[in-house]
Amino acid sequence: MSEIETIQAYYAASLGKDGRITRTQRQILAAALDLFAEKGYEEVGTREIAERAGVAEGTIFHNFVNKNGILDAIMQPIVKNILPTMLNTLDQAVLDSPNQTLEAFIVALVRDRVKFVTRNRASLAVILSQFFNNAEDRAAVLGMVSPAILTQATEAMERLKATGELVEWPNHMILQLVFSTIGGYLVEQVLYPQAATLSDQQVVHYLSDFLVNGLSPRRIPLQSDNTAS
Amino acid sequence: MSEIETIQAYYAASLGKDGRITRTQRQILAAALDLFAEKGYEEVGTREIAERAGVAEGTIFHNFVNKNGILDAIMQPIVKNILPTMLNTLDQAVLDSPNQTLEAFIVALVRDRVKFVTRNRASLAVILSQFFNNAEDRAAVLGMVSPAILTQATEAMERLKATGELVEWPNHMILQLVFSTIGGYLVEQVLYPQAATLSDQQVVHYLSDFLVNGLSPRRIPLQSDNTAS
Amino acid sequence: MSEIETIQAYYAASLGKDGRITRTQRQILAAALDLFAEKGYEEVGTREIAERAGVAEGTIFHNFVNKNGILDAIMQPIVKNILPTMLNTLDQAVLDSPNQTLEAFIVALVRDRVKFVTRNRASLAVILSQFFNNAEDRAAVLGMVSPAILTQATEAMERLKATGELVEWPNHMILQLVFSTIGGYLVEQVLYPQAATLSDQQVVHYLSDFLVNGLSPRRIPLQSDNTAS
Amino acid sequence: MSEIETIQAYYAASLGKDGRITRTQRQILAAALDLFAEKGYEEVGTREIAERAGVAEGTIFHNFVNKNGILDAIMQPIVKNILPTMLNTLDQAVLDSPNQTLEAFIVALVRDRVKFVTRNRASLAVILSQFFNNAEDRAAVLGMVSPAILTQATEAMERLKATGELVEWPNHMILQLVFSTIGGYLVEQVLYPQAATLSDQQVVHYLSDFLVNGLSPRRIPLQSDNTAS
DNA sequence: TATGAATGAGATTTCATTCAT
């Protein structure tokens, strides 16, 4: 994953004539982000957004064409740029060192995600909400996982299984467990932004350790212990 | 948890005068459940529900007072029971055999949830959607996690830690990981109902095994092995 | 004015097959009377009436055909029977003694009205409300003042003017003042049923005295006094 | 009372940003006033108002928030001012000439009210209707009779009694009679707007004369005359 | 006779969007 980890940096690309985001646009986006995260897209009216942003209702349509245009402006940078980039980064790491251990692999994977979640809570709340509420938006999020990436991920898993680093479970199930663990952290952060009792570093440690142990091939002594009891 | 594992069984408690759910009410609930699960609560109109249910629009309001009343009738039975019974199971398992292994404990927990998810996909889809979309509904779901239940869960974890069955991590983190793992399965089922490639039994095996290994105390040999490599 | 001064006595004539008013009908009428007087006809729903009456909604239509049927049952006895009777009584009194003084005449007039108002507060509240809100009901109330009665009243006023008992003002204005004075009392009673600080007898005295003095021909000394100052 | 005698003049205070009433708002208010006066508030739909006003239905809600908002805009200026200014007049009359006769005093009072009624027939019809129909609106009208104002009125009456200008009756009864006389005229004007056979001046004369004679202390000669006859 | 579930026409209200200024 590269340096671009904040949404603001992406607005320039999609808004404004000369790659610049207007003060007005920023006000509207900030207001909408707050409100969407708090109440959900459907529950927020354009009048409300305009009021909180301190602009006229018409100004919203001047700048974003649609109510949906605001949502796009919030989701696009993450869905179209950051997440794909992140997935590519993951893949690159795997490709770079084919004989990497599961631990190193997972730690790298988790660390990036945790940082990202911490930095983009509000936007992720909106994306998460849309993901579960709108089939189209869900497709958009899922669509960014290109088949190529999936293929590469599958290859990585097979390689790790071959070297005895990964349990011999269906790849589909392994992926689900990895996503669940990271996703669960995401959900917690998004829903309780205030309760950050652990440092990012600690979280990375726990999640990685949990995943590594959960997905490592079962050792003989562990099995015998269980059998013995 | 035990006997009550289908939503229909709960409707009786909250609807109808003598604990019975009317044919009309069932029609409306079925239609609404389908539509909500498919398009999301906000996207479905009462007219549409009435049409699919084969009743007049007024009949909806006669039976459920509100559009929101339908949603309540769908969510209530699950929301009011899923977590409490889940933790009941946990408590029961602990009471039944205080020196039980983490494995048996988690297997019981996971098995119940997997069955429940499989049986109540549509309703859970609606609840999941509302949970992320509507602060009020989220509060309703979370509000039912009474402090008493949390205390019980905490006690159970402490006991397992004391007997060396559970890793010495913050309880909060352990809970999050358990919820993540089961929740991830829930999300997958809810979003891709068709793709059931694994049997319930297999899923229970994988999830349990993953959790048990992920949450077991780290063995010295494992650590030294890792360090050695 | 005869003895029939309470509404209940009239229900028999318009309801029930054998001139009897059912227990159910009484319940409905009582509930409706309360509610109409409190919130106004339009603001009260049939569901509400049924609830307060402790009957099913259908029962109302069984007994009164219409929602409007209830209103009719409340208004009819007064509008169709009592008020006309009262007006005829008034006329009779005038006819019986053509050379009566204004005082005796007005005292008789006022006394009957005051008693009537005191006894039928609630129903009068409903009638008053309808009078100002519904052109049709207003016509019904006004229609009960037959031209014949008006003619007789005019004759009475002319006679009193001829004998120097009544000011030489337009009859129309004199009637308005009489109605105003009595109507003002009606309004006060209807709107503040609780605040009955004066006895009927006292009220009759004040109203009569006020009317007699207000409508007596002006004496010379009074005029000269004013001029002198 | 003085200058502000038309409702339009009051709208400015409660509507529009810079104390101005929009052309659209005036159209809506005019249409609503006509319809409410003609059929009563409950019988008029917003669609009907919009049609007669020549605007879209949404425009009503854009400008008045509620259907009830229109009613408020019609009632407020009058309700907030009619009684206060009425009693201001009373107070002013007393301050201007403490030794004024009852006659001059009542003439001033009546003249103001008669003018007001003549000019605001339609609005008063709506208010009158609501007053008798809706407990809430009634409370609003009555609620504006502040204790302070009542105190002033009472003091004025006591002063007039002390100077032998006013009959020694309960203040409450005197007020009722004054209100009845003026209110009766109001009702007549509101219900039969067309039948204006008398000029304002004549009406003022009759009502004042009636009140003055009705409320003047009874002269001994008058009493003896009556007794003698 | 009494019931109360079902009805559906119609009422109010919301809201994204347009457009003249």
Added chain:
DNA sequence: GATGAATGAAATCTCATTCAT
């Protein structure tokens, strides 16, 4: 570019009334 009044389609909801039980 910004405004905000106006729009009208569509949504939710109310309510008197019917009718099978």
